[in-house]
Every structure is written in structure tokens, then in C-alpha cells.
Amino acid sequence: MTDRKNLIGDTAIRLLAERGMRGLTHRAVDETSGLPTGSTSYYARTREALLELAVTRLLELDRADAENAPLPTDAITVAELTGLVTRLLTHLLDAGRERTVARYEIALEATRRPALRAHYDRAGATLRRQAAELLSRNGSRDPERHARALVAWCDGILFDSLAGAGGAWSTGRPAPEELRRDTAELLTGMLGQPQNF
Numbered sequence: 564m565t566d567r568k569n570l571i572g573d574t575a576i577r578l579l580a581e582r583g584m585r586g587l588t589h590r591a592v593d594e595t596s597g598l599p600t601g602s603t604s605y606y607a608r609t610r611e612a613l614l615e616l617a618v619t620r621l622l623e624l625d626r627a628d629a630e631n632a633p634l635p636t637d638a639i640t641v642a643e644l645t646g647l648v649t650r651l652l653t654h655l656l657d658a659g660r661e662r663t664v665a666r667y668e669i670a671l672e673a674t675r676r677p678a679l680r681a682h683y684d685r686a687g688a689t690l691r692r693q694a695a696e697l698l699s700r701n702g703s704r705d706p707e708r709h710a711r712a713l714v715a716w717c718d719g720i721l722f723d724s725l726a727g728a729g730g731a732w733s734t735g736r737p738a739p740e741e742l743r744r745d746t747a748e749l750l751t752g753m754l755g756q757p758q759n760f
Contacts, residue, residue, distance in 0.1 A: 570596050571603050572620025575613060579665035584672055589613065615682050618669060621662055622686045628654070634693060638701050641754055645747040652717060652742055656724055663721055690714060702754045709753045716749055 574596040578587045592603040592613070607613040634647070655663045673680040695703075695710035703709045724736035737745070 567598070567602065568606050568616070569620065569623075570598070571606055571613075572616050572623075575617040576620060576662060576665040579617065579668040580661040584668050587613065587617075611676060611678055614669060614672060614676070614679050617665065618679070618682050618686055621666060621669075622689070624662060625690075628659075629693075634697055636700075641701075641747065641750050644697070644701055644750055644754075645743060648713070648717070648746045648750070649739070649743045652720055652746075653739065655721055656736060660725065664725055667722065667726055687714075698753065704755075713749070713753070720745075 571592055574592045575587055578591055578595060582591070587610075589603040589607070589610075590600070592598070593600050596602075603613065607616045632650075635643070639647075669679070669683060673683040691707075691710050691714055694713055695706040698709045698713070699706035720737065720742070
């Protein structure tokens, strides 16, 4: 049962990224996943339930990524923290691109669906809490505010690279060195530590 639910969630994410919100239907999930007709409706009776299943699956996949690359539990240097954030952004722009685009589709839909908004916001709160804990361990004097700013900055980079005008960079997205430099400047300002690269 869990495998089938995961397959439905994964397929919903893929359809959101490929076809947008209008392309996400119960029938499309059944057809794309190769499941018998009616399978998606069995696990997610309404469109709202299907979207919530997609958000839940996104969070599960994010947790799996975090387990494969756990956050440090001790203080680290700004250079190490910069590397961590840079790697995360690079992953979300490359291997995790499909999930990132699906997340934006869901975020926009959540502005019109209060129940989905609550579900989506709970998932986002987890990320901000982890960022605040990490920044606190590394000297932030205001970790919650800094976490909000860091997450918003990362979202801006991702959105501009994947869905925005992308005019800030010659290739439509930041080169790894640009990303590292900009991340280092942001974190240095927040943590007040000198850059030692």
C-alpha cells in the first residue's frame, strides 16, 4: 500500500513539473504511473487530497535527502556552511529540479486553497526550523529571522533560475562560483564571521 501511495505521489510531482496544475488529474496519474483506472481516486478521493499527497511525498523525499546528507550537529565555519547551502541549491536546480518546479506549482495553488496552504506551510516550517537550528549553532544572534531571510533568499535564487526572467546570470542560472560567492556574502553578514576561504 505504501509503495503504491509513493508511486502516486511521485507521479503527481512529475506531472506538476511537466504539465502544470491543469495537467494533474486522477486519470493522468493512473495512466502515467501504469496503475489501473481508479487507483489514484482510491488513495486520494479529491483533488485537494491528491495535492496534499504530493506535498507529503515532497516532504518525505526531502527527509530522505537529509538522511543521506545529514546537517552538521556542531558549529562549522562559514566556508563549510557556504558549501552546504551551495550544494543544496545546486541539487535543487539540477537533480531536484522536477521537485522544485512542482513545489512552485503547489505554492501558487495553495494561495487559493486554505487547507492546502496549511499543509504546505507545515512542510515549510520544518525547513525554516532546521535552518534556524543550524544558524543558531553557528553564531546567529537572531536565528529565526536569519533562517527566514536565508530560506527566502534561496527561494529567490531557485525561482529566478527556474521560472523567473533569469536575466541576472549569463546562462539563466548562477554558475557554481557565483552561487558560492553570493552565499558566502549572505552568511558572513548574518553570522558576523570573517570569510576564510
